[in-house]
Amino acid sequence: MTRDQSPYVELERSAWAELAGDAPQPLNPDEIERVRGLGDELDLEEVRQVYLPLTQLISLRVRAAAGLYRATDKFLGRPQPKRTPFVIGIGGSVAVGKSTTARLIQELLAKAPGHPHVELVTTDGYLFPNAELERRGILERKGFPESYDRKALLRFIVDVKSGVEVVTAPVYSHLTYDRTDEVVTLKEPDIVIVEGLNVLAPARARGDGSPGLAIADFFDFSIYVDASSKDIRRWYVERFLTLRKTAFANPESYFHRYSALTDDEAVTRASELWDTINWPNLRENIQTTRGRASLVLRKGPDHQVSWVRLRKL
Numbered sequence: 001m002t003r004d005q006s007p008y009v010e011l012e013r014s015a016w017a018e019l020a021g022d023a024p025q026p027l028n029p030d031e032i033e034r035v036r037g038l039g040d041e042l043d044l045e046e047v048r049q050v051y052l053p054l055t056q057l058i059s060l061r062v063r064a065a066a067g068l069y070r071a072t073d074k075f076l077g078r079p080q081p082k083r084t085p086f087v088i089g090i091g092g093s094v095a096v097g098k099s100t101t102a103r104l105i106q107e108l109l110a111k112a113p114g115h116p117h118v119e120l121v122t123t124d125g126y127l128f129p130n131a132e133l134e135r136r137g138i139l140e141r142k143g144f145p146e147s148y149d150r151k152a153l154l155r156f157i158v159d160v161k162s163g164v165e166v167v168t169a170p171v172y173s174h175l176t177y178d179r180t181d182e183v184v185t186l187k188e189p190d191i192v193i194v195e196g197l198n199v200l201a202p203a204r205a206r207g208d209g210s211p212g213l214a215i216a217d218f219f220d221f222s223i224y225v226d227a228s229s230k231d232i233r234r235w236y237v238e239r240f241l242t243l244r245k246t247a248f249a250n251p252e253s254y255f256h257r258y259s260a261l262t263d264d265e266a267v268t269r270a271s272e273l274w275d276t277i278n279w280p281n282l283r284e285n286i287q288t289t290r291g292r293a294s295l296v297l298r299k300g301p302d303h304q305v306s307w308v309r310l311r312k313l
């Protein structure tokens with residue numbers, strides 16, 4: 001198969017950047033600072049060249065979906081009171097920068113014409129509470145598919161796509177390393193972004209062997225944030241070193257004990273966590289979902305996106 005026959009279109013950064021034309025820079029440096037995650041690199045140029053064309057493409061898809069919805073509604077002859085939200089999934093490894101990408105897209109889409117109401121939900125709220133993970137003997141497998149309450153997550157996405165007016169989702173705390181009593185409340189959003197490691201995972205087989213449903217079946221658009229595993233490992237270890245002096249320094253942090261580690265000890269512990277939990281999960285469960293995404297954002301060693309791959313419709 002030649003490259004032209006592939007179901008994907010791959011664009012180098014420069015060709016992708018040109019797609020935004022001369023649209024003005026939508027964010028100011030303060031706004032960029034607000035969305036930038038720990039260890040992530042993000043500047044005005046990156047926003048303009050990479051994330052502006054991306055949000056233009058998503059906005060176009062949102063408008064097209066609305067047209068399709070109206071046409072279907074007309075065909076059915078049963079007008080629905082309101083169309084359901086457009087759902088975007090964002091997946092990829094731990095420490096690849098998914099949360100920055102998700103917050104940035106939320107911010108940019110909210111500034112698009114019509115100022116849609118954009119909500120963001122992270123799947124960590126659907127991790128089983130630590131006590132339950134312990135009971136199941138999988139506390140060391142946090143982030144693996146089985147560590148999530150997948151039924152509850154599916155129910156959430158089905159409610160969103162059913163047009164339920166108020167939907168809530170549980171919230172996770174990186175401070176306590178556990179689920180909190182808080183919820184995020186979604187009130188009639190136009191667009192919902194669902195971000196998490198495993199969002200693109202296919203459905204599990206049901207008891208009778210037939211395939212069930214996965215949250216990805218309800219996505220209108222999905223993004224896989226990608227980078228070489230060598231770079232992601234380095235970002236993870238570097239972030240761990242920084243967290244030692246920031247989040248872990250808080251006595252209430254679940255990882256407070258790590259704040260006293262020397263540099264060498266911290267590198268050893270972070271590498272161990274990567275090699276025994278996050279890398280096996282990336283290799284076995286996350287990388288394998290990349291081909292299912294509508295769009296892959298491939299980052300280079302400095303977090304700058306070097307190419308973009310779009311799945312043809």
Ligand SMILES: Nc1ncnc2c1ncn2[C@@H]1O[C@H](COP(=O)(O)OP(=O)(O)O)[C@@H](O)[C@H]1O
Nearest residue numbers: 037038093094095096097098099100174175247
């Ligand atoms: N132990 C931790 N303590 C505090 N914050 C954390 C911890 N681990 C990760 N984070 C923060 O949580 C967010 C999500 O991290 P992660 O799941 O690795 O995804 P990503 O780096 O792709 O956004 C990031 O902003 C990260 O800085």
Ligand SMILES: CC(C)(COP(=O)(O)O)[C@@H](O)C(=O)NCCC(=O)O
Nearest residue numbers: 122123124142143195196197273277
């Ligand atoms: C909370 C996470 C599983 C990510 O959850 P997500 O929102 O991506 O579903 C992850 O950030 C994590 O804490 N992993 C545990 C191993 C570690 O501490 O690196």
